[in-house]
Amino acid sequence: MISLKNVNKNYGAFHALKDVSLDIAQGEKVVICGPSGSGKSTLIRCVNHLEPHDSGEIRLDGLEVGAAKDVLKVRRTAGMVFQNFNLFPHLTVLENCILAPKLASGVSDREARKMAEEYLARVHILDQAWKFPIQLSGGQQQRVAIARALCMKPKVMLFDEPTSALDPEMVGEVLDVMGELAAEGMTMICVTHEMAFARKVADRVVFMDAGRIIEVAPPEEFFAAPKSDRARAFLSQISH
């Protein structure tokens, strides 16, 4: 479904991704972790071409990521959820969800609303559909953001630290929704420090450091016996 081959990305002199290769099968759930600045977010943002990669090859559902003619197709194939939600503040929850289906997929207003209501119900927030984002808590906003992404009927979901900006008591509601999505068979890449979530949901854990993939392993293996020193050091720091 997703394949990266020798992907490199530079920001000026900073080498953010170094020869990154990774294959993800349909329905697979991959959690990416690693210290800050290790390239996790850059990697995930390269997959839907929010960041253009400099060399190497990325393919998403048969599309070549980076080919000018397929940029919009790539982005409609992958839904993305951001750390800071990035809901459109001037639109209501429902309007946030129907904007892209109406503009990009040419769905009728009625159909778009029906679909949005369906997804808002799935993330358990349909009762807030008429509100503006500023009226919602962080956890609620993030669930709306997930619904908004789902309204484009993506084949892959990309989560970029979806719970890092949330108050602790709201982390659970967002992780629950993500867990439900995973159980339905969605292909997912998730950058997160929620190791309990990784243990429960992930098929594989990818550990990155300094722009490289250091280790890829099933969660039970990765958490019990990390092979690299850097992964061991990282895990000892985050598990208090």
Added chain:
Amino acid sequence: MNFDPSTYWEALFSWPFLRGALLTLGLTVAAHMTAILIALPLAVVLNGPPSALRKLITAYVGFFRAVPTLLQLLFVWNALPQIFPIFREEWFTPFLAAWIALSLNESAYQVEINRSALSAVDGGQMAAGQAIGLKRSHIYRYIMLPQALRVALPPTMNEFITLLKLTSLASIISLQELMTVTQINVARTFQFSEYYAVALTWYLVMVYSLMGLQKLVERRFRWSSRTEAAVLAEARRSRGW
């Protein structure tokens, strides 16, 4: 006191003053609209990635901000026909000359307002628009511009008011706007206070109406405050969204 109310009231609604006020307002609206139309795409380019075009726009903005407005008016009215014979024709009126000069002048200021308003919109908004697969024009039309407008509105209204008063400079190229009409009547009768009061009244009416209009437009931005957003959302729900 030497103030003749009947002269004031008579002049206030006389055709020359009404026509002068309308000309002032018309010129301001025309010049500002044109300026915004020029400025918007330029601001969008300035808000994008670096390019040769960006340098060119920066030079344009610098130039028209540097040249005094009066000089621009005089140049368009007097020098342009000297350089290009086509401007010597009948159709090239003082109104047209003032429109061109003030539009160019104002567009430079408006570029800066629009550029800063666009850059005030959170960077995540653009990314979110891209991530749901919208094309660039849709992102600007439905996401960036509605939010940027909120930031741009107060300084844009400032510019409009400044421009409204700047149109009086066009009296130097014989445009019969409000101040020109005032000066003509004062020169004829030496009734300074009466005619100045008429001009003042019309300027106040125009500016205050505009401020009312600004308030109305600002009601559209209630989504940015938690308490007002609640009121707006409730009102829209009761109307059946």
